[in-house]
Amino acid sequence: MNAYWLEQSDADVPAENHWLSAGEILSLGRMRYPKRRNDWRLGRWTAKRALAACLNLPRDLLALANVEIRAAASGAPEVFLFNQTAPVTISLSHRAGIAMCAVAHPGTGIGCDLEVIEPRSNAFIADYLTAREQALVAQTLDEERALLVNLLWSAKESALKALHVGLRLDTNCMDVSFNNGLPPHADQSQQDLPFVPMGDVDTDGWRTLHVRYFGEQVFCGWWRHANQMVRTFVSALPLYVHFRALKSPTLDSNLESWTDGDTVEIPR
Ligand SMILES: CC(C)(COP(=O)(O)OP(=O)(O)OC[C@H]1O[C@@H](n2cnc3c(N)ncnc32)[C@H](O)[C@@H]1OP(=O)(O)O)[C@@H](O)C(=O)NCCC(=O)NCCS
Known part of the structure; x- marks a missing residue:
């Protein structure tokens, strides 16, 4: 199996929010503390960039809004594409203006x-x-x-x-x-x-x-x-x-197929 990782910093995150899904914009609106909002946006941005590369999705900002990272009851991040569970598992961390996202096949148990x-x-x-x-x-x-x-x-x-x-x-x-x-x-x-x-x-x-x-x-x-x-x-x-x-900013060019021949169905 393959696992991939990507790091992004605060400076990589667009100022506007139209790369967030409607549900994510609601979640963001409920966050009271600026630090939490920043960390959360940075984590979502990093995850969406990593997922777009791994799942070969369009990279433009509006298309990234079709990828949604929701928190499970445990707090663990879960990925949805077009409101359906995505065939992928991720883990997230953010600290001091840097975020890391790791991506692997579903059910892998990664952190x-x-x-x-x-x-x-x-x-x-x-x-x-x-x-x-x-x-x-x-x-x-x-x-x-x-x-x-x-x-x-x-x-x-x-x-x-x-x-x-x-x-x-x-x-x-x-x-x-x-x-x-x-x-x-x-x-x-x-x-x-x-x-x-x-x-x-x-x-x-x-x-x-x-x-x-x-x-x-x-x-x-x-x-x-x-x-x-x-x-x-x-x-x-x-x-x-x-x-x-996943080498940023060359995400588009430097990636081998993460599926290694497996079929990953992405709902449209
Ligand atoms: C998971 C945990 C260890 C991470 O803590 P941290 O080092 O401060 O933060 P990190 O930046 O490294 O990781 C945070 C990310 O871990 C992920 N995460 C949170 N809970 C998780 C869990 N139970 N399992 C897997 N991943 C989890 C989330 O993606 C979170 O980022 P997000 O909330 O922006 O989506 C900690 O949040 C925790 O123990 N949470 C569960 C306990 C809990 O709910 N406590 C009450 C908090 S108010």
């Missing part, structure tokens, strides 16, 4: 998350990380600690999104492990990790990780550090995954 690399307190580490993760942090050099702690937190949030529960679940039921790359000074055993072929992870610096949920279900995933932010993506399916960037 993505963006975090600013910022200092986190000892209380945060004690409250939200497992004992094994705390040991990993303790072994890490000071200058790498903020990256590691935010990365661990982000991977947990991605997995909580993939489960469609969010922070209703205790983050201590998620345990994050790395296959390579970080932290360079930690002595972490890889023996108990499942073999998950990760496919041709793209060249944008993504590295692999695993999130073990309650010691049973294992999410395979990736993380990437750039521009003072860390991003994570996880998938519940331990399949051979192609995880590719």
Whole structure:
């Protein structure tokens, strides 16, 4: 299977709203706080741009209004095309004027998350990380600690999104492990990790990780550090995954068929 990701910033979002559906404009009107409105618009914009590329939809602003991202009861984003459920699953995150959208086939169970690399307190580490993760942090050099702690937190949030529960679940039921790359000074055993072929992870610096949920279900995933932010993506399916960037602004030219030969019917 393939999964795709796209990031957009506040500066990419059109000032006007005619790329939003009628339902989305109503939802926006109910939001009282400017920050929430901005984040929500940025997330919707990023999702619509990613979906237009993945589903080969027209890219003009009016056509994007036919794509609607609604919140399920859990808060998880669901995609509708022309008011019908779209054959696709997405995950969204927005932070500090940047949004990320990950796109995959329906039923895949994916989650993505963006975090600013910022200092986190000892209380945060004690409250939200497992004992094994705390040991990993303790072994890490000071200058790498903020990256590691935010990365661990982000991977947990991605997995909580993939489960469609969010922070209703205790983050201590998620345990994050790395296959390579970080932290360079930690002595972490890889023996108990499942073999998950990760496919041709793209060249944008993504590295692999695993999130073990309650010691049973294992999410395979990736993380990437750039521009003072860390991003994570996880998938519940331990399949051979192609995880590719949707390169903006060359969305129109740089995309392979995301369906990989599968038929995706798009209602008109
Ligand atoms: C999901 C959650 C962990 C994300 O928190 P966050 O790191 O602050 O925010 P992010 O920008 O990374 O992600 C937000 C996006 O996650 C998605 N999301 C929200 N709830 C989700 C869920 N249960 N499952 C999957 N995705 C979810 C939404 O697309 C949301 O963006 P949107 O509301 O603009 O559509 C958090 O919102 C949460 O735990 N929500 C569920 C608990 C809840 O409902 N609390 C009450 C809030 S008032």
